[in-house]
Amino acid sequence: MANALDPHAAIATTAGGLTDGGLTDGALRTADGRPLVRALARSQSLARRRAFLLVLPLLAFILITFVVPIGQMLQRSFYNDGFSAHMPQLSQWFAGNPRGAEPDEAAWAALAADLQASAEARTIGIVGTRINYDVPGTRSLFTATGRQVRRGIEPPYQAALLEIDEDWGDPALWSAMREASSPLTGNFYLAALDRTRADDGSIQQVEERQQVYVMLFMRTFWLSLVITVITFVLGFPVAHLLATLPMRKSNLLMILVLLPFWTSLLVRTTSWMVLLQQQGVINDILTWLGVIGPDGRLQMIYNQTGTIIAMTHILLPFMILPLYSVMRTINPSYVRAARSLGATSWTAFRRVYFPQTLPGLGAGALLVFILAVGYYITPALVGGSSGQLISNMIAMHMTDTLNWSMAAALAALLLGAVLLLYWVYDRMVGIDNLKLG
Amino acid sequence: MKKTLALTTALGLIALPALADVNLLSWGGAYGNSHLEAYAKPFEAETGIKVTMADADNPATPIKAMVEAGNVTTDVASVEYADAVRLCDEGLLETIDPAILVAAEDGTAAADDFIEGAVTECFVATDVYSMVLAFDDSKFPDAKPATPADFFDLQKFPGKRTMRKGAKFNLELALMADGVPAAEVYEVLGTPEGVDRAFAKLDTIKDDVIWWEAGAQPPQLLADGEVVMAYAFNGRIFSAAQGEGKPFEIIWDGQIYEMEGWVVPKGAANLEDAMKFVAWTTSPAPQARAAEFISYGPPRKSAAALVGNIEGTDQPMGPHLPTTAANMTNALASNLEFWVDRDAELNERFNSWLAS
Numbered sequence: 001m002a003n004a005l006d007p008h009a010a011i012a013t014t015a016g017g018l019t020d021g022g023l024t025d026g027a028l029r030t031a032d033g034r035p036l037v038r039a040l041a042r043s044q045s046l047a048r049r050r051a052f053l054l055v056l057p058l059l060a061f062i063l064i065t066f067v068v069p070i071g072q073m074l075q076r077s078f079y080n081d082g083f084s085a086h087m088p089q090l091s092q093w094f095a096g097n098p099r100g101a102e103p104d105e106a107a108w109a110a111l112a113a114d115l116q117a118s119a120e121a122r123t124i125g126i127v128g129t130r131i132n133y134d135v136p137g138t139r140s141l142f143t144a145t146g147r148q149v150r151r152g153i154e155p156p157y158q159a160a161l162l163e164i165d166e167d168w169g170d171p172a173l174w175s176a177m178r179e180a181s182s183p184l185t186g187n188f189y190l191a192a193l194d195r196t197r198a199d200d201g202s203i204q205q206v207e208e209r210q211q212v213y214v215m216l217f218m219r220t221f222w223l224s225l226v227i228t229v230i231t232f233v234l235g236f237p238v239a240h241l242l243a244t245l246p247m248r249k250s251n252l253l254m255i256l257v258l259l260p261f262w263t264s265l266l267v268r269t270t271s272w273m274v275l276l277q278q279q280g281v282i283n284d285i286l287t288w289l290g291v292i293g294p295d296g297r298l299q300m301i302y303n304q305t306g307t308i309i310a311m312t313h314i315l316l317p318f319m320i321l322p323l324y325s326v327m328r329t330i331n332p333s334y335v336r337a338a339r340s341l342g343a344t345s346w347t348a349f350r351r352v353y354f355p356q357t358l359p360g361l362g363a364g365a366l367l368v369f370i371l372a373v374g375y376y377i378t379p380a381l382v383g384g385s386s387g388q389l390i391s392n393m394i395a396m397h398m399t400d401t402l403n404w405s406m407a408a409a410l411a412a413l414l415l416g417a418v419l420l421l422y423w424v425y426d427r428m429v430g431i432d433n434l435k436l437g
Numbered sequence: 438m439k440k441t442l443a444l445t446t447a448l449g450l451i452a453l454p455a456l457a458d459v460n461l462l463s464w465g466g467a468y469g470n471s472h473l474e475a476y477a478k479p480f481e482a483e484t485g486i487k488v489t490m491a492d493a494d495n496p497a498t499p500i501k502a503m504v505e506a507g508n509v510t511t512d513v514a515s516v517e518y519a520d521a522v523r524l525c526d527e528g529l530l531e532t533i534d535p536a537i538l539v540a541a542e543d544g545t546a547a548a549d550d551f552i553e554g555a556v557t558e559c560f561v562a563t564d565v566y567s568m569v570l571a572f573d574d575s576k577f578p579d580a581k582p583a584t585p586a587d588f589f590d591l592q593k594f595p596g597k598r599t600m601r602k603g604a605k606f607n608l609e610l611a612l613m614a615d616g617v618p619a620a621e622v623y624e625v626l627g628t629p630e631g632v633d634r635a636f637a638k639l640d641t642i643k644d645d646v647i648w649w650e651a652g653a654q655p656p657q658l659l660a661d662g663e664v665v666m667a668y669a670f671n672g673r674i675f676s677a678a679q680g681e682g683k684p685f686e687i688i689w690d691g692q693i694y695e696m697e698g699w700v701v702p703k704g705a706a707n708l709e710d711a712m713k714f715v716a717w718t719t720s721p722a723p724q725a726r727a728a729e730f731i732s733y734g735p736p737r738k739s740a741a742a743l744v745g746n747i748e749g750t751d752q753p754m755g756p757h758l759p760t761t762a763a764n765m766t767n768a769l770a771s772n773l774e775f776w777v778d779r780d781a782e783l784n785e786r787f788n789s790w791l792a793s
Contacts, residue, residue: 121528122527122528123527124526125527126526126527132777132781133781136781136783137779137782138778139777139778140774140778209786209790210782210789212785212788215789216792277663278597278663279662279663302648384648385602385791393788400780400784401780401784
């Protein structure tokens with residue numbers, strides 16, 4: 001019987017029907033009379049399905065451990081129902097009354113009822129925390145009022161609540177509650193860009209002394225760029241040496257490159273502290289040699305210099321390894337040919353050798369840059385005040401202030417910026433030219 | 438009815454081996470050890486209730502996750518005061534009936550024996566720790582720094598200092614150094630002028646500060662000679678001075694103290710035993726015993742006199758505790774409500790100030 005998967009089946013018909021088969025009914029057929037297109041599609045879809053089954057475990061693994069948690073985390077950056085879920089009546093009032101409407105007694109009654117219910121259910125802390133993000137100092141207003149309201153509250157509610165605390169009349173507070181009454185919000189992104197919403201809903205910059213995130217984003221990208229360039233300058237000769245030395249010697253050198261790569265990040269960072277601090281090894285040696293006086297000890301750590309030195313060291317293997325693997329494949333006879341044709345060694349390097357290393361350079365630079373953008377422990381330990389990066393702020397919001405929505409917004413912006421750079425890189429260099437090894 | 442009773446008894450018997458103990462979640466390290474030696478072991482010996490201990494980086498985090506997931510495997514946990522308040526406000530903790538707390542030996546009611554704020558709806562304090570100023574004695578052979586103002590005096594006491602990278606504690610210290618009495622610190626800090634004043638004071642030493650992130654850093658920086666003074670947790674300085682014989686001295690003037698203590702997560706399986714554990718371990722004698730292992734003071738007034746020698750030595754622990762009367766003369770109780778409210782705002786300003 002004719003088999004759809006049997007290549008001869010198709011050929012048997014096409015031999016005589018390439019032209020007139022197409023003429024009669026517009027389709028080629030297999031030996032058993034089915035259209036060739038459909039038979040091919042069927043056999044290919046079978047193969048595809050089998051291949052899919054093979055990668056299914058990996059796909060499920062990535063979905064469950066990577067995509068879903070990260071997606072859930074990022075969702076917090078624009079979705080926070082801390083207020084709306086626990087203050088339903090007031091949220092409804094906001095929905096029914098446009099911005100600018102003065103809160104009437106119905107609004108105050110809704111507020112009182114929600115506060116009471118929320119205090120009973122012990123969710124008042126969540127509500128207060130949500131509003132506190134926008135109006136600092138209001139969390140205790142909610143919890144303290146909740147404690148009083150739980151004992152009972154009598155109408156008129158406006159007067160009653162204002163008597164408990166006159167801060168309830170603050171228009172900024174009502175504006176923040178209106179913002180929070182819808183779980184979907186862009187406010188965390190605004191805050192992550194040092195912007196805020198004024199009482200009338202317009203967007204404006206925060207006070208200068210509160211501005212920190214935009215500057216840290218810029219600094220993160222700038223430092224990452226500097227570190228990428230330094231790793232290239234330092235790593236290129238090393239990779240070249242590794243690729244051209246005889247196997248035995250290059251293996252030994254390779255171990256020297258890889259050994260720190262296998263050492264714990266924390267150990268390496270701490271070693272830099274021992275080396276670089278003012279009473280550290282390097283300063284001791286310089287003082288002993290008389291290069292610097294005992295009062296002129298250099299400050300090489302707890303500032304940007306420290307961050308750059310430690311991060312460059314840690315990220316260096318990520319530049320050397322892709323460069324090395326590309327350089328190994330470059331045939332030395334190309335350079336020799338260039339030299340024999342009269343090129344100087346510089347021209348031969350610049351026009352023949354260097355262009356061939358570009359795929360490795362691209363991969364290394366991309367790896368180092370993206371890793372550097374997300375660095376956290378090293379700047380935290382050796383960065384002092386001027387070596388802090390945006391990831392330190394994300395960590396602070398994750399663990400100290402517990403404002404996960406803010407952390408998610410900062411992380412999303414960072415991710416977006418990196419993807420944008422990746423896209424630019426793809427347009428300029430082409431991702432196909434990337435070679436990791 | 439009889440049938441149900443028989444059934445539940447049978448079920449109870451099956452489940453008994455797993456239930457008849459208290460699962461305690463603590464911090465590990467020297468602090469966790471004090472819980473094991475002063476609380477878990479003696480409690481087990483006295484009541485026959487087995488205590489199983491586990492460690493976490495900060496027990497508040499797993500507690501939140503456990504209760505939200507409905508799978509509570511901890512009965513009692515040690516958390517910081519701030520986390521206890523947050524978790525309690527979010528309804529993640531069982532309330533603790535203050536009536537279960539044991540009265541002092543002289544008959545003083547528990548409510549009067551605990552220092553102010555040590556017992557809340559969901560929390561009973563086990564110990565008091567504090568942020569203190571410390572200096573390397575060998576670096577100041579003549580005049581010794583003795584007050585927060587001295588910490589900010591670069592002329593009289595030159596050299597680098599180290600402070601915690603964050604707004605909390607530093608702003609209070611700056612105000613105290615600027616002459617604000619401890620009792621008025623939070624009142625002043627509550628005003629915009631007060632915050633400006635604190636930052637202005639910090640400005641005066643900004644260039645000479647190394648900022649620390651992990652609690653282990655300040656004693657290390659002092660030991661390496663990187664800094665001559667540190668603003669750090671008293672337990673860290675104490676263990677470096679005591680355990681490694683470093684010449685570090687603590688300035689108790691202007692100390693800012695906070696509490697840690699027990700909470701019971703909502704839905705704890707062994708609620709009754711958990712409460713027994715909380716009541717027993719917060720009675721004066723075990724609290725005094727715990728203070729012999731680590732230099733955190735007991736939050737009960739009557740326990741102070743019961744504290745003996747530093748474990749393994751013949752020196753009294755008393756002078757090293759934040760709660761000892763002599764150390765409390767100009768002490769500030771950290772205002773948790775203030776920080777829960779203003780944490781984000783002041784830290785943003787602090788980070789902006791740091792970076793500029």
